[in-house]
Amino acid sequence: MNLLDAVLFLPLAGFLTLLFVPREREETIRRLALGFASVTFVLSLGLAVGYRAGGEFAFVTDKPWIRSPEIRYHVGLDGLSLWLVLLTTLLTPIGVAVSWNYIRKRVKEFYALFLLLEFGLVGVFVALDLILFYVFWEVSLVPMYFLIGVWGHERRIYAAVKFFLFTMAGSVLMLAAIIYLYTYAGTFDYAELLRLQASGNLAFRRTEGLLLFLGFFLAFAIKVPLFPLHTWLPDAHVEAPTAGSVMLASVMLKMGCYGLLRFLLPLFPQASRECAPWIVALAIAGIIYGALVALVQPNMKKLVAYTSVSHLGFVVLGIFTFTPLGADGAVYQMINHGISTAMLFLVVGMLAARGGSSRIADYGGVATPAPNLATVFMITALASAGLPALNNFVGEYLVLQGTARVNLRWAVLAATGIILAAAYMLWLYQRVFFGPAPESVRDRVYDLKKREWAAMAPLVVLMVWLGVASETFLPAIRQTNALILERARASGEVRVELSLPLEEARP
Amino acid sequence: MDALLFLIFASIAAVCGLNVVIQRQPIASALSLIGVMGSLAVLYLLLGAQFIAAAQVIVYAGAVMVLFVMVIMLLNAGAERPTGASLVASTLGVPLLAGLFAALAYVIFAGFPEPELVRFGQFRQGGAAELGYALFTRYLLVFELTSVLVLIAIAGAVVLAWREVKR
Amino acid sequence: MHLWLIPAFPLAGFLLNGIFGRRASKTFVNAVAVGAVLASFLWTLKTLGALWPLEALHLERYFTWIQAGDVRIGFDLAMDRLSAVMLLVITGVGLLIHIYSIGYMAHEGGYYRFFAYLNLFMFFMITLVLAANFLLLFVGWEGVGLCSYLLIGFWFLRSSATNAANKAFIVNRVGDFGFSIGIYLIYLHFGSLDFPEVFQAASRQPVEAGLGPLTLIGLLLAVGATGKSAQIPLYVWLPDAMEGPTPVSALIHAATMVTAGVYMVARCSAIYTHAPLAMEAVALIGLATAFLAATIGLTQFDIKKVFAYSTISQLGYMFLGAGVGAFGASIYHLWTHAFFKALLFLGAGSLIHALGEQDLRKMGGLRAKTPITFWTLLAAAVSISGVPFTAGFFSKDEILLAAYHHAPWMYWMGTLTAALTAFYVFRAIFLAFFGEPRGWSHAHESPPVMTVPLALLAVLSLIGGFAPVSRWLAPSFPAAQGHHETVLVAISVGAGLAGIALAWWFYVARPGLAERVAARLGAFYRLVYNKYFVDEIYRAALVQPVITSSQQMLWRKVDVGWIDGAVNGLAARACAAGDLLRRLQSGNLRSYAAWVLLGALGLLLTIGVAGGAR
Amino acid sequence: MSAAGVPLSWYLVLAALLFTLGAAGFIFRRNIITMFMCIELMLNAVNLTFVALAYHLRQVDGLVLAFFVMVVAAAEAAVGLAIILTVFRNRASVQIDEVQALKD
């Protein structure tokens, strides 16, 4: 039982504890949930402090769970998962805090499920056994389904079911791939698989490798979500309660990206490379497409949802450049997107809770009654639009620089997303916050309350921190990515074509 | 002689069997079925299964069919009316049945390629003694089991048919 | 030398005012904001003094900002002569404008916000010029864009202001798109983004004849510059940016931020000189912009719009200078332009402050009411018109000479533009200060806190040209060819004077003539008056199609129609199949029996007769 | 006894025929009792097969099996007729096509 196990299981303990609290004692339930989430976060800070770049995995626990076929409780932390775990543990107490006043019905179930969700999410990022990974993957699905379906808005049921079925459709294929991999390799253990891969004992026939790759890839791509598998996302986001949207956008979507980097590249280097051009094409299409569609959304939450499609396109793009720059940028972008989008959803959620709607047309001039809210949103919008010295810029730069190295045309196409990002963000901002405030807005919208400040301040700080002092975070990512890319390179010749127009022009 | 007997009773069995199927009056079907059973009993005798032949007449044609006839009378079941229709049954029925018979015949002829001639008296272990021995040794368990089966049948019949419904 | 202190002061000012300003008194806000810039200015001077004569680059590395793969980008600041000139302009003019703003903004809501933004702007602008690598430069670059956005939209209740702000930001983003790609290419080509390394490597490369990497980089950077410095085709945001408070127009949209593009081109001179095609492009863009904007300036009635087009036009000069290889002259013009253009705007602001009105047609005869404003504006006007021995005279002539040596037609074009410039500037002066008052009732001179900076800038506009900027910068740049040719100078001066005279003729001597000429020109006049309908063309050709196609095609059709449609279609298909299966479950036992029979026969045929299905 | 025997397969084919006839009756008859009788016909066919095979194998086992089939048939008859009786009580009909309330 090391620190990581504690971080992993504390939310589960919280979940179980909440089940035994009488449902009438809502305040106790809230406090308990906040307590569990906060303690988890504090403990997880210990992970960051204790993490030393260098080895393969830190805080490893490896115990047998199921004997035959052998499935192990094997968890560990590396630079890739470290920050994602922290992101999860950070956002959970924030989600609890912002739900304090908004969730009025079925309080007990809400917080219990919220903690269960944290358990699942942390688990996904630390599991080093494929089945364990799959277990957490699905475990995180169920509470989110309920969060959307029970505490969501008008079309919540449609959204929840759509969310569940999309994810399910992908994950069953992943399960098939996992099992197939097992029948091939005889193990579910990630480390063992890596060893097999390194020793060349995991060489698939071409179609076999491709199919396996696709099995995993579809699950991840749906989760990311990669264009054109994204249509569940806007619905889920619009209908989810604020805290749900936050966790969904900030953490759950990262599960897909994480999977790409953790499993696909190292385990199926050949297939990854072979499919990379297609995937990159989809990623770029998603960047532009998401941004364009976001531009014309009449609903704030939907708009933010489409920005996620766009932003996560960068992540996928970065990963499939197979360059350290791209991969580091992608991971960094995961964290960035987690924080910025969490903020966006928090603010939009707060607005919607005040104004009773998330339609843009119902707002205007919010900056007058709620200047602090406006300021916070401004910073977030700018971060989201990739303003330098704020978080997203670093990630996007690295991704695009990495992409440019592989193929300049890709980078050019992808960079258009940044122009559009400014357009949709500022346009949204203008329509919601600027202008004279109509009666309805002045009457109902008030500025940030203390708890809301407390929930958002850390994120604002982080946005700047991530934008300026990336060296706090990047070393761990670098080192892990180097290993991953090494593996992705190990078993195949590097076929990254350098197709720069300027190379051609050179005599 | 064997052949003649076989042909006669096989024909009776087949015709009665057909009659079971084509009659609209349940009672006519029942009587035809008794005819089938009777002719089968003769065929059993030809095959050297005296005990089974006897049982066929006593248990089957006697007891079971009497039960049927009784129920038919009890329910006063007249000629069936051409109610309802099953598209599946009426379209697929005949080809399926023809196919079934053809396939079975094929299997039988393929399974017994060289014709083995059945002659009366060549098989003499069909008596009660041999049967009884087998019944109480190798098939002891099954024998006991059938008693349970009969018990269930009685209990079931009781549950379903005896007492009036109390509401 | 703690270069970092120079940007740090305004940053601190921003944070202090941003966080505490709302509840603090105006005095506090003023003290913090002006104090921060003053400190910055003084520290600049001290640093300059300490590093004098600043022959080599002074580089300070602080910490690693981004590191990944083989990329290492530090938070590094560097000072050389180019950045020193820029710093002086920024902090100096910035200081004056800060002071001026105290008076100008005295009665505005969001006072603290304004100064916080201004300080933030100073921080980013200083970062921009001190940055020692492209990415850090880009930080400043985007940062000033942000501040520009915030300040244009300062009066956020007005939708025109917020529209203008959005436009400014987004158009700049388009430019930055090119810039970013340029940066990626620089990194790819040179393996570094640090200025010293990049420029040394660039200077070792052969001059490219065709479209080589350096040319490509140069062109892409120029795209960025056209955005920031409001050149064709991305100049459209600047006139709208006049929605911001006037000090903002002076500081950001005249003196400093918009010159960042010029600064960047000059900074990258090592690249450009090896990429003549890119140079040519820069020159052409500059020249075209200078001329086009000047023509539009002729027809505008909003005093700030006039000066805005003037800014665009003057920036075009600077581009022209850089494009023809006269980087020094270009910066020199930047330097003088900062004074007279800031002055023009501040003077205009003083008028607006006095009248609450910025339409020239509603002014007139203000000379007496606002004498200081008048005289200072006049100083600026003569300077921009290139009246000999004023600041503008020196720098403009240097550019024109260089242009002549590059291609004489450029000189002629430039000279024509100079005439136009003189005309429209004096048109504004005459319309505002001469003639009869047209529709204003009370006007008053601005308080000293505004007029003192005006006066100081007026002095600088007149004598600022004596600072030997281009000579001092000469070692930084490849030598520009061309020597003083009196005839050419005389021609251009004459053009300027002719412009002034014509303006006098049109607007003082023969009022009403202008309208008649305009009427005579008819369609052409309307074309120019409506700024060649460029905004409308952009909207119809770019913005609207994007919006419409996104909405109708991508969202409604692709997303909802196709993708969701496919998913729903699949679901519907499955449900239909399920329904069929359910319907087969008719409740009819004989049907069921037929199914059982079917199954049994199927099995019999496959296993019994055919002997297996595999 | 005459030496002219009958091929065993004839017996088996007769059984197959009876089995098929039983199935036919099950599918085409509408009266539940008749349907049930058709099942009895099928069981009889199986019994004939058992007996014939017992002859073929010269084993008593086949006969024992046939015997058990009879018992099963009897048990089924008892239960089946009881079920038919309950149906009749509730619906006053033994037409199978009228017993299809359970469907979608």
Add this chain to the structure above:
Amino acid sequence: MTHSFVPTGVELLRLSPEILLVLAGTLLLVLEGLTGAKRGRELGRLALVALGAALLASLAAARQPGLAFSGSISADGFATFFRLVVIAAGLLVALFSGPYLRRESAERGEYYALLLYSVAGQCLMASANELIVLFIALETSSIASYVLAGYLRADRRANEAAVKYFLLGSFASAFLLYGIALIYGEAGSTWLGQIRAALAGPPGSATPLAGAAAAFLFAGFAFKVSAAPFQVWAPDVYQGAPAPVAAFLSAGPKAAAFAGLLRVFMTAFEPVSASWEGIVWVSALATMIVGNLAALLQSNIKRLLAYSSIAHAGYVMVAVTAHSSIGTAAAMFYLAAYVFMNVGAFAVVSYFARQGERYVHVDDLAGLAWRQPVVAALLSLLLLSLIGVPLTGGFFGKFYVFTAALEAGLVWLTVLGLLNSAVAAYYYLRILVVMYMREPSEAAADLAAPPAPVRAALWASALATLILGIFPSTVLEYASKAAALAP
């Protein structure tokens, strides 16, 4: 083969669960006759005790594994596993039948007696090592369940269910029996071991009789497990039968029939597996597809569960298709998990439907979560297990099944099967949606808390599902050992 008239003690021990159940059933009949119709509740308890005893007896019998009764039964691990499963199913059903029957004022000893007989038959099916024993055991189980289906004789739906079940069941039995006859002709014996020996000759030596026999035997078993296209009876019968009986039908007979199917096809017909594996492949796929698609639009919850149980039979069929010992083990595990989750779900239905099964529409469950949160939570767990979400038995069931399938190289069957399970999520989710995301319906309004036996059954099945989902090793290892069927 020993020929003795008197069975030995160890033989009786190996048969002890069946003996116990039959004796208890008979005792119940007698007691019912003696006490009249007043003591249904006590008789129900007695039945529970008997089932508990049978459970213990199965364990005791497992300590002395081996053949008995001339080798016609085999009390091996495989038998023990299935005995435990079907007895547990019977136990759960008996547990929550009480309140249901009392509500219908029909709690009598015969019900429990028939239940015990049926379970006894199923136990015997699991241990039968000879075809005629298997057949009679199957009939024992079936005839008792025909009666149970029609147990509420005044209920038209129950009558219809009974008559349909009975007629089709007998029809299918006839095929099964014909299959036995044919293989008897081919092999000269009905003992599985001897059949195997007879079929194990050089390839091609087996005549079409063997194939035809396999076909008919498969048809007979497929009918009982409701595999396509023999699934037609299931929806109607489940819908019409009383809810506890439907639960029972979906669990015990199905598990037992799979036991029979596995034993027959893994031992006797293993030598000719090449001839039948293709058809099992098709049947598995068709069963999954039919069950899942038909359930999509189903609104009667009993019919829905019927289609779901068809689909689950399809998953087990996938394991059968693998025809390996891990496939067998997977099927065993799956069935164990399935029995618990399905019986649990039906327990809720039996409680919710109330007198005369008024509320059997999915929408009637609306808002259940907020009226009876515990029931809803437990039902959710069971439904998630049916979907196959991890940490439930259903997940590991699917996991093992598809692992076995992939080990056998059945890639496409696996992919299609898993996609099917994704489709299946939709209709299970609908129940969750209704329970949690709709406002309480009038059906939920006056719902009293579930009676203790229902609660107990629900908790037991939920816990079993959870345990199988978190610590599946023990069960699976047992199944793996037992799956190595000795012919």
